[in-house]
Amino acid sequence: MISKNQIKQIQALHLKKNRELENLFIVEGIKTVNEFLNQSKFPVKNVYATSNYLHEYENELQKNSIKYTEITEEELIKISTQQTPNQVLAVVEKSNNNIDSEYLNHQINLYLDDIRDPGNLGTIIRVADWFGIKQIICSPKTTEVYNPKTIQASMGAIIRVNVIYKNLVDIKSSLNNVPLYASVLNGKNIYTHPLKKGIIIIGNEANGISKEILDVANEFITIPAAQNNGSESLNAAIACSIICSEFHRQLNFN
Amino acid sequence: MISKNQIKQIQALHLKKNRELENLFIVEGIKTVNEFLNQSKFPVKNVYATSNYLHEYENELQKNSIKYTEITEEELIKISTQQTPNQVLAVVEKSNNNIDSEYLNHQINLYLDDIRDPGNLGTIIRVADWFGIKQIICSPKTTEVYNPKTIQASMGAIIRVNVIYKNLVDIKSSLNNVPLYASVLNGKNIYTHPLKKGIIIIGNEANGISKEILDVANEFITIPAAQNNGSESLNAAIACSIICSEFHRQLNFN
Numbered sequence: 001m002i003s004k005n006q007i008k009q010i011q012a013l014h015l016k017k018n019r020e021l022e023n024l025f026i027v028e029g030i031k032t033v034n035e036f037l038n039q040s041k042f043p044v045k046n047v048y049a050t051s052n053y054l055h056e057y058e059n060e061l062q063k064n065s066i067k068y069t070e071i072t073e074e075e076l077i078k079i080s081t082q083q084t085p086n087q088v089l090a091v092v093e094k095s096n097n098n099i100d101s102e103y104l105n106h107q108i109n110l111y112l113d114d115i116r117d118p119g120n121l122g123t124i125i126r127v128a129d130w131f132g133i134k135q136i137i138c139s140p141k142t143t144e145v146y147n148p149k150t151i152q153a154s155m156g157a158i159i160r161v162n163v164i165y166k167n168l169v170d171i172k173s174s175l176n177n178v179p180l181y182a183s184v185l186n187g188k189n190i191y192t193h194p195l196k197k198g199i200i201i202i203g204n205e206a207n208g209i210s211k212e213i214l215d216v217a218n219e220f221i222t223i224p225a226a227q228n229n230g231s232e233s234l235n236a237a238i239a240c241s242i243i244c245s246e247f248h249r250q251l252n253f254n
Numbered sequence: 255m256i257s258k259n260q261i262k263q264i265q266a267l268h269l270k271k272n273r274e275l276e277n278l279f280i281v282e283g284i285k286t287v288n289e290f291l292n293q294s295k296f297p298v299k300n301v302y303a304t305s306n307y308l309h310e311y312e313n314e315l316q317k318n319s320i321k322y323t324e325i326t327e328e329e330l331i332k333i334s335t336q337q338t339p340n341q342v343l344a345v346v347e348k349s350n351n352n353i354d355s356e357y358l359n360h361q362i363n364l365y366l367d368d369i370r371d372p373g374n375l376g377t378i379i380r381v382a383d384w385f386g387i388k389q390i391i392c393s394p395k396t397t398e399v400y401n402p403k404t405i406q407a408s409m410g411a412i413i414r415v416n417v418i419y420k421n422l423v424d425i426k427s428s429l430n431n432v433p434l435y436a437s438v439l440n441g442k443n444i445y446t447h448p449l450k451k452g453i454i455i456i457g458n459e460a461n462g463i464s465k466e467i468l469d470v471a472n473e474f475i476t477i478p479a480a481q482n483n484g485s486e487s488l489n490a491a492i493a494c495s496i497i498c499s500e501f502h503r504q505l506n507f508n
Contacts, residue, residue, distance in 0.1 A: 123489055130488055132480025157485055191507040226386025226502065231411055234384055234495075235377055241492045242499040248480065249500075253445040 002048060002071050002079075010048070010079040010091060016144055023094050025146035029086040035156035036092055037064060042159065043093040050076055053087040081148035094146060097162040103135050105176045108197050108247055110136045111168050113213045114204040115236060118143050122153025123237040124202070129157035131244045136163045137171070137199075139213075168201070172216055175199075180217045182209050183239060187220035190246045195221075200247065202240045256302060256325050256333075264302070264333040264345060270398050277348050279400035283340040289410035290346055291318060296413065297347045304330055307341040335402035348400060351416040357389050359430045362451050362501055364390045365422050367467045368458040369490060372397050376407025377491040378456070383411035385502045390417045391425070391453075393467075422455070426470055429453075434471045436463050437493060441474035444500045449475075454501065456494045 012018040019025050027036050047068040061068045076085045115121050121143050145163045179198030203209035223242050266272040273279050281290050290298055301322040315322045330339045369375050375397050399417045433452030457463035477496050
């Protein structure tokens with residue numbers, strides 16, 4: 001049984017200000033919730049599940065000493081952030097990540113300069129996970145990583161990818177000769193320019209990379225369009241995935 | 255002035271069944287509407303614009319003999335499919351495309367096997383446009399290209415990319431030794447396997463490529479993940495963009 005008060009508390013977590021106040025966020029769907037049950041970075045506080053879910057996973061919840069509550073489909077719809085919720089919702093504790101300077105100086109990292117769409121942010125985290133990129137630095141104005149749409153689009157990837165909010169300008173002093181790649185319109189061809197480990201900067205969906213960040217970048221790269229194309233731009237998550245793919249190819253398969 | 259009846263007629267076009275009945279669809283936003291004004295493939299029937307838009311573009315509308323109606327912000331909100339509409343909405347006639355067999359046999363084409371998310375379809379069309387891919391064949395169950403979300407995500411790219419609904423199995427006989435690339439989990443590494451012009455098959459978001467289509471494919475390719483990665487899959491539009499990028503690289507910059 002779930003109380004009216006509990007329903008209100010979970011619904012409150014639909015809003016960013018309450019997620020900040022409570023230091024909690026929501027994870028939904030069988031696959032993603034189960035991924036969160038099998039990790040320790042983000043402690044799972046409570047699982048709200050329908051009988052269908054419990055029929056299959058109740059033993060596992062008990063084995064891991066996870067608090068859970070059986071709810072009806074109607075109750076799930078009330079507490080869910082999704083239009084068609086899928087059997088289970090978990091309330092999870094946030095995790096505070098610090099920048100790993102060693103990783104920053106020796107591996108591929110992403111810097112997101114004001115990505116505003118939660119779905120884009122989630123998709124970028126999922127892409128980073130695919131290509132083994134373990135650290136994403138977000139500008140302070142980048143959309144919140146705990147937004148339900150971000151969590152959904154990232155498909156559990158935030159478990160493996162550290163997301164830290166910091167201005168690149170403020171961490172520049174801790175960088176040791178690291179290339180800072182800005183994706184711009186007239187940069188070097190990513191397919192032919194030799195790419196090295198460093199920080200890949202992805203700009204805002206509408207305005208690209210801000211002047212402040214362009215000023216600290218030291219490598220300018222471009223995804224070449226076809227000669228007969230008519231489009232002027234690519235979606236930020238798409239551009240990010242193409243660039244990450246090319247870094248992965250050059251550093252591992254060249 | 256826009257009449258109540260006109261408002262109803264435009265609102266009706268928010269639904270697929272009415273778009274099919276009327277052979278019309280909706281295009282929104284300054285940039286995309288202006289792109290449609292400068293082409294002839296999709297005739298623009300009527301433009302509904304606020305005074306802000308008309309202040310800047312009324313001359314152009316008159317020059318091109320486009321019918322237009324001045325409306326208020328409130329009226330725009332009523333007829334729009336978007337949460338924050340941007341000054342202008344156009345009602346546009348559909349265009350019936352036929353498969354270009356010459357192009358099919360000699361260039362890079364996409365085949366979408368039941369892409370269901372309108373945003374994904376639009377993003378894929380925009381990516382195809384960027385890489386100069388001019389023909390996309392969609393399985394009959396692929397989401398409708400005239401869905402407002404598809405049109406919005408494609409950013410005008412449907413003007414330059416022909417989208418045709420046909421089952422790949424039914425056009426196989428018109429193919430002349432064309433490689434049919436299926437993206438699967440254990441295929442050849444796209445970075446090292448020499449790619450040729452042909453048809454790139456992209457599968458459904460949840461289920462991948464159907465058995466019927468896998469049976470006609472003759473090349474099986476994979477985007478290699480990092481060895482230390484934890485994710486199992488990429489979003490369909492992301493996978494499509496990485497594959498298109500690699501074809502573009504190998505065929506033009508290798």
